[in-house]
Amino acid sequence: MEATGSTNLALSVRSVPEEEPPDPQELRLDNMLLAEGVSGPEKSAAAAAAALAAATGGSSSDDSCEYADYREKLAQIRMIYHTELDKYEQACSEFTGHVMNLLREQSRTRPISPKEIESMVSIIQRKFSAIQMQLKQSTCEAVMILRSRFLDARRKRRNFSKQATELLNEYFYSHLENPYPTEETKEELAKKCSITAAQVSNWFGNKRIRYKKNIAKYQEEANMYAMRTALDASQSSSPATSNTGGYPDSCYTPDGML
DNA sequence: TCTAATGATTCGAG
DNA sequence: CTCGAATCATTAGA
Secondary structure, eight states, X not given: OOOOOHHHHHHHOOOOOSSOOOXXXXXXXXXXXXXXXXXXXTTHHHHHHHHHXXXXXXXXXXXXXXXXXXXXXXXXXXXHHXXXXXXXXXXXXXXXXHHHHHHHHHTTTSOOOXXXXXXXXXXXXXXXXXXXXXXXXXXXXXXXXXXXXHHHHXXXXXXXXXXXXXXXXXXXXXXXXXXXXXXXXXXHHHHHXXXXXXXHHHHHHHHHHHHXXXXXXHHHHHHHHHHHHHHHHHHHTOXXXXXXXXXXXXXXXXXXXX
C-alpha cells in the first residue's frame, strides 16, 4: 500500500494534462449511464425509464406495477453508483494527501522537483479513474441486466383489463356479421384499450376462431353484449322506439360466420 | 394442483 | 400482407 513505486512512477508518466483522455470506452459508458438516468440530474431517471417503456412499444398506463419495480431497482443502482463514486473520490484525495505528505517528508532528505509531484498526482488520479471506470462498467452491466429482466417481465402474457375486453367484445358482438375491423378501427380500439393494434388483431383473430368453434358457448355473452348495445342505443338516441327486449336478429344468427 | 381461459406465435393459403 | 387454424405458454379459477 505504500506509494513506493518510483520506477513504476517514472515508467507510466506520460503527458496526461489533467483530463480529456479520449477513451472511447469510458465515453461510451458515460453516455450509457447518462441515458439510463443513473448519472445526471435526479429527474432524468424517470425520463429514461419512460423512454424505455416507449421503446418497448407503448401502453404506458397499465404496466405501472412492474414499472415501479424497475424504477425502484434503478434508483437503487443509482444510489450505489453515486455513493461508490463519492467514496472513490474521497479515497483518491485522501490518498493524494498521503502521498504529498510522504513526498514532503522525503524532500528533507532529497530534492524533489515540482514535476515529480505533479506526475505522482497524475498517476494516482489515473489509478483511481481506472477504478471508477470499473465501477461504471459494472453499473452499466447491472442496468443492462435490470433492463433485460424488465423486458422479459413485459414479454410475459398479461390478460387485458376488464375494460379493454369489454370494449373489444362490444365491437365484436355488434359487428358479428363482419367482425373484421379495418386498420383504422384497430388503431382506434387499440388506443381506447391502451394496447397495441397488433394485440387488437390477435384478439380478433382468437375471438373469431373461438367463437366459430363453439357458438353455443358464447351465446350468453353475445346476448349480453347485444342487449347492452341495444340498451345504449335506445337510451342515447330514441328511447321511444320500443323494442325494449328485442335485440337485433343478426346478433342471434350470425350466419355470416358460417 | 388440475383445468379452462386467453394472449401470443407459427405456418400454410389466398 | 391478413386470415384461419393449430399450438404454445401463461394466467386465473375450482
